[in-house]
Amino acid sequence: MSAFRFELLGQHGKLRRGRYHTPHGSFETPCFAPVGTYATLKGLTPEQVAGTGTELILANSYHLHVRPGAERIERLGGLHKFMGWDGPILTDSGGFQVFSLGGKVAIDEDGVTFQSVIDGSTHRCTPESVLTFQRQLGPDIAMVLDHCPPGDADADYQRAAHERTLRWARTARDLHERWGGSSRGQAVFGICQGGVHPELRAESAAAMAAMDFDGYAIGGLSVGETKQQMAVALDACADALPAGRIRYMMGVGMPEDLLAATARGVDLFDCVIPTRHGRNHTAFGKDGTSLKLRNAQYADDPGPLVEGCGCYTCRKYCRAYLRHLAVADEMLAGILLSIHNIHFLQDLMREIRARAEHQE
Amino acid sequence: MSAFRFELLGQHGKLRRGRYHTPHGSFETPCFAPVGTYATLKGLTPEQVAGTGTELILANSYHLHVRPGAERIERLGGLHKFMGWDGPILTDSGGFQVFSLGGKVAIDEDGVTFQSVIDGSTHRCTPESVLTFQRQLGPDIAMVLDHCPPGDADADYQRAAHERTLRWARTARDLHERWGGSSRGQAVFGICQGGVHPELRAESAAAMAAMDFDGYAIGGLSVGETKQQMAVALDACADALPAGRIRYMMGVGMPEDLLAATARGVDLFDCVIPTRHGRNHTAFGKDGTSLKLRNAQYADDPGPLVEGCGCYTCRKYCRAYLRHLAVADEMLAGILLSIHNIHFLQDLMREIRARAEHQE
Numbered sequence: 001m002s003a004f005r006f007e008l009l010g011q012h013g014k015l016r017r018g019r020y021h022t023p024h025g026s027f028e029t030p031c032f033a034p035v036g037t038y039a040t041l042k043g044l045t046p047e048q049v050a051g052t053g054t055e056l057i058l059a060n061s062y063h064l065h066v067r068p069g070a071e072r073i074e075r076l077g078g079l080h081k082f083m084g085w086d087g088p089i090l091t092d093s094g095g096f097q098v099f100s101l102g103g104k105v106a107i108d109e110d111g112v113t114f115q116s117v118i119d120g121s122t123h124r125c126t127p128e129s130v131l132t133f134q135r136q137l138g139p140d141i142a143m144v145l146d147h148c149p150p151g152d153a154d155a156d157y158q159r160a161a162h163e164r165t166l167r168w169a170r171t172a173r174d175l176h177e178r179w180g181g182s183s184r185g186q187a188v189f190g191i192c193q194g195g196v197h198p199e200l201r202a203e204s205a206a207a208m209a210a211m212d213f214d215g216y217a218i219g220g221l222s223v224g225e226t227k228q229q230m231a232v233a234l235d236a237c238a239d240a241l242p243a244g245r246i247r248y249m250m251g252v253g254m255p256e257d258l259l260a261a262t263a264r265g266v267d268l269f270d271c272v273i274p275t276r277h278g279r280n281h282t283a284f285g286k287d288g289t290s291l292k293l294r295n296a297q298y299a300d301d302p303g304p305l306v307e308g309c310g311c312y313t314c315r316k317y318c319r320a321y322l323r324h325l326a327v328a329d330e331m332l333a334g335i336l337l338s339i340h341n342i343h344f345l346q347d348l349m350r351e352i353r354a355r356a357e358h359q360e
Numbered sequence: 361m362s363a364f365r366f367e368l369l370g371q372h373g374k375l376r377r378g379r380y381h382t383p384h385g386s387f388e389t390p391c392f393a394p395v396g397t398y399a400t401l402k403g404l405t406p407e408q409v410a411g412t413g414t415e416l417i418l419a420n421s422y423h424l425h426v427r428p429g430a431e432r433i434e435r436l437g438g439l440h441k442f443m444g445w446d447g448p449i450l451t452d453s454g455g456f457q458v459f460s461l462g463g464k465v466a467i468d469e470d471g472v473t474f475q476s477v478i479d480g481s482t483h484r485c486t487p488e489s490v491l492t493f494q495r496q497l498g499p500d501i502a503m504v505l506d507h508c509p510p511g512d513a514d515a516d517y518q519r520a521a522h523e524r525t526l527r528w529a530r531t532a533r534d535l536h537e538r539w540g541g542s543s544r545g546q547a548v549f550g551i552c553q554g555g556v557h558p559e560l561r562a563e564s565a566a567a568m569a570a571m572d573f574d575g576y577a578i579g580g581l582s583v584g585e586t587k588q589q590m591a592v593a594l595d596a597c598a599d600a601l602p603a604g605r606i607r608y609m610m611g612v613g614m615p616e617d618l619l620a621a622t623a624r625g626v627d628l629f630d631c632v633i634p635t636r637h638g639r640n641h642t643a644f645g646k647d648g649t650s651l652k653l654r655n656a657q658y659a660d661d662p663g664p665l666v667e668g669c670g671c672y673t674c675r676k677y678c679r680a681y682l683r684h685l686a687v688a689d690e691m692l693a694g695i696l697l698s699i700h701n702i703h704f705l706q707d708l709m710r711e712i713r714a715r716a717e718h719q720e
Contacts (some may be wrong), residue, residue: 039684043403043691045672068659069683074664076680081473084676194690271602299428312405316444320436331403331691 062094278338422454
């Protein structure tokens with residue numbers, strides 16, 4: 001039996017409670033994965049990350065391929081050893097980065113050629129090359145190359161991108177199978193596209209499902225569409241994807257979106273929001289609020305960020321100290337606020353999972 | 361009996377082995393204290409700091425008085441609670457900062473008036489005001505205001521600065537005694553000046569010793585003098601200071617200086633070097649060497665920073681990963697290198713203490 005397995009443990013309406021098994025341990029779903037772009041969650045040690053309740057982390061194969069190089073990380077023993085994280089790791093393929101980071105991008109049938117935003121050097125990604133990079137990096141879960149169009153792309157462009165994504169997915173699936181499939185220690189997930197058009201989403205999801213991937217991502221959302229458009233697209237995907245496989249919505253991390261998407265059957269999320277917000281001195285608060293720690297209102301506030309929060313930051317520090325660190329631009333401000341924000345989302349995921357269990 | 365007590369546990373030549381007791385626990389001497397200027401060791405949690413073997417930390421009363429304010433920290437429960445450090449804390453008086461940070465400084469008999477380098481606002485420090493700030497902050501050990509002259513000051517200037525420092529010290533000592541002395545929970549240390557002139561150093565140390573402070577700092581060294589000049593000045597101080605009181609050399613943290621100064625009877629040191637070096641991607645190596653982690657030579661190096669080092673960083677990460685973090689300018693680079701550098705100095709202090717014990 002493959003080390004990779006999705007157990008569906010319960011369901012309430014469309015909300016699913018599950019567990020995904022990998023060679024580096026399992027993670028409970030619905031699951032939120034924070035992002036360590038360059039093989040580091042900015043400013044946090046793996047122990048601090050684990051202390052937030054995080055079970056799965058994401059790294060960016062595009063960034064790591066450019067610097068320090070996927071081959072180098074392979075020589076050094078792979079991503080887990082390199083960055084000191086023993087739990088499950090997922091890497092994205094770089095599709096989203098190629099299309100969203102700006103710079104010159106030329107798409108053809110076989111892949112995409114683009115300039116690095118770091119040093120201007122020219123790189124090429126193909127469905128085969130991104131799997132090769134990820135095979136070298138060695139995460140538990142690799143993603144296929146997709147064509148992720150901008151949010152304002154018209155229906156024709158969305159159809160072309162979704163169909164190209166399918167063709168690239170077939171190429172990737174075939175290569176993955178030639179390599180022995182997930183039994184070699186790495187699962188590969190397909191990515192559905194189709195923008196906000198339910199018929200394209202249904203078509204994309206059904207065609208992906210037919211390719212029998214280890215899991216399915218829903219890409220190209222949270223790029224400017226309305227909440228209603230997101231819901232319609234998610235429903236179209238969910239109806240066409242197999243119930244027994246994990247469903248992963250990429251790049252989503254705001255509490256309201258996590259609540260909405262899990263209610264529509266999504267099992268897995270990743271986002272830079274908790275760490276980026278933290279470095280920008282913003283903390284998640286109760287009931288969808290947020291705290292801007294540089295504000296003078298916190299200068300003498302002896303309370304924790306969130307009353308009753310069990311995170312390291314809230315157990316140990318008052319708002320006045322965090323405000324002081326933020327105003328003094330101290331590194332520890334971003335660190336402590338990132339810890340709180342990730343822990344806050346992990347608490348939310350625990351609540352969502354409990355809801356799926358109790359209402360079963 | 362006062363909570364403050366220096367135990368002299370052993371001596372070999374002039375090298376002393378001791379223990380200093382405070383209301384927040386004791387620290388072994390010779391002791392190295394890393395610096396948390398703004399009530400934070402840059403990028404490190406108190407648990408990470410403690411994990412390096414650190415027992416005492418230093419904070420800067422000058423910086424904390426300017427921002428966020430000593431009165432504010434007092435209202436919030438004092439420095440220990442504010443920054444989450446339960447062990448001993450020492451604050452400097454700001455004398456060194458006033459005279460070294462640049463900006464307009466006007467010295468008169470009663471104190472010094474200067475402009476904040478942060479916002480240009482005008483501040484005044486007197487022997488009484490700096491003790492008041494430190495009483496509000498609440499560290500275990502407070503320092504008197506001293507006049508720390510530049511390294512290239514001539515003998516007349518050095519004499520004037522040393523004599524002014526003595527007058528200010530008397531004012532501070534008298535205020536400290538009116539407040540009840542160290543029985544109120546805070547020790548106050550005097551600071552010897554006198555530059556590189558042994559006769560001034562001897563005069564300063566003898567006069568300070570006559571004032572019966574809880575401990576004695578040796579200021580105004582490591583400001584450009586030669587190793588030989590430093591040694592002569594240290595010897596002159598050590599001969600005039602009482603054997604039963606702790607001796608603190610301010611602003612010194614290079615391994616060779618720690619070795620030289622402990623051999624001349626100094627018990628306590630503080631310095632920003634291990635954390636500043638860490639943020640500049642420099643690590644202490646064996647035998648006085650240092651590693652510049654941005655260098656390409658480390659790109660594929662699977663070894664730890666220092667073979668056999670027991671610090672968190674060396675136990676967990678290879679040089680190639682640290683080089684990657686440094687090149688990508690990731691926060692974790694400075695954090696992991698700071699942890700190594702502090703741990704490295706604490707290992708050195710442990711070795712020095714063991715030497716004092718075994719050769720006793």
